[in-house]
Amino acid sequence: MSIAVKNITKRFDIHPALRDVSLDIEDGQLIALLGPSGSGKTTLLRVIAGLEFPDEQDGRILFQGRDVSDLSAYQRKAGFVFQHYALFNHMNVFENIAFSFRVLKRSQRPPESAIKERVAELLRAVQLEGYENRLPTQLSGGQRQRVAFARALANRPEVLLLDEPFGALDAKVRKDLRRWLREFHDSTKLTTIFVTHDQDEAFEVADRVVLIDKGSIQQTGTPAEVRNHPANAFVADFLGIKEA
């Protein structure tokens, strides 16, 4: 699903988090929002998900050309993965993943057998078969984040939004999950946006990188384009490249 962000401005108190941001994302791409902390990248992701709403009326969010600006997060149903997993600690792994089916109206809810099958399929995809009855607190950080991925994917969202998904994990697990995400994206072509402050991560995983600073987009391009032709002093400085 393609995503269009049009003229989004968002302030917290008086400090602007996003200033008139516009961005087009093609269907099937894996995009990294890259920038220092406080740059507004997470806010942009949350605005796309419907967890925050832009200040100005003319700010718009379009999913596949359809205006979703006035829909709340539960109507947009973008798959969302949080930095600190945000798993439901009082539910086991199975119920966490099945949650998006449990909240459906009875008439729309798939039968229990179909839910079971879907959860098993997802657990296979994230390599956690047999973990259905574990509680989140009994899992390692990497395992928890994989459950969070499975939960976000359960009801087949058309877009996947990841907020620093590897930020809380140690280096080895980080690398594995990074590779897993790239392979997963190659096999599904699910439009994916992930937020990171780590340029290696952005360049290794993403098709396109969006550099953000002080609430504005500084440059958009493939990793090679951005690296070889930094658009301005901020990009060059942030990436540690000497300007020609």
Added chain:
Amino acid sequence: MPGATTLNLNNRQPLRATGDSATVRAVLIGSVVAFFILFLLLPLVVVFQEAFSKGLAAFLETFRDPYTRHSIILTLVIAVISVPLNTVFGIAAAWSVTRYRFKGRSLLITLIDLPLWVSPVIAGLLYVLVFGAKGWFGPWLREHEIRVIFAVPGMVLATIFVTFPFVARGLIPLMQAQGMKEEEAALTLGANGWQILMRITLPKIKWGLLYGIILCNARAMGEFGAVSVVSGHIRGKTNTMPLHIEILYNEYQFASAFAVASVLALLAIVTLILKTRAEWRAEQELRATRSAKTP
């Protein structure tokens, strides 16, 4: 003189890492235990001793008295009305101040505590001023033949006022510490507000909530001052257990007064046990969220 001895020993002994000598520690702990026994435990023992001073039969006889029975029932009725209401108000208040940012938010947090620092008698008088015969709504209420003051509705209102803070106060720090990432996750998974409250938030806060409800209930059943002002002390009509105890005591029916008091004391002990348990589980609840945030 114990004070002098302490000083002496203190000078002789080298200070430990905590900065207190063993003697200071012993004196401190000893005085706290002595205080506890003298002011808390002993009165509790006396209550039960006096209650049974004329034997078990006299003790049970107290509870055959229709006025005593009525006071117990009225106490329960008031608690059954005010505790659920304050549970709902408390959840709503805690939800509002922890989930939303709005003007006057910190004022609202302060106001939630208001009943704790206003004397209960003042609280009762406020209701008399508002709903009493000469109060704001007095004439209107009389026209419609609704009795609030010197009747059960006023006692319920006074109890709600006095017990309002307990649920909200227990929940606000817990909900603040837990944050709302799980709720946001549920939102992106298609859950609506009601589903989030029932399936995510309430399970997350259940022990903290129970802790607040237990305290709220204990205070509702034990409240004297505010209820006393609006009650009018009509035996068999507007007498709760604490008010009934006072009447019995003033009429020199000591054994009966202490018998009823022992029931309230027992309630306090049960509350303490339940509270300790709920408090412990609430801490576990908080620790679970914390550990979930570290890999």
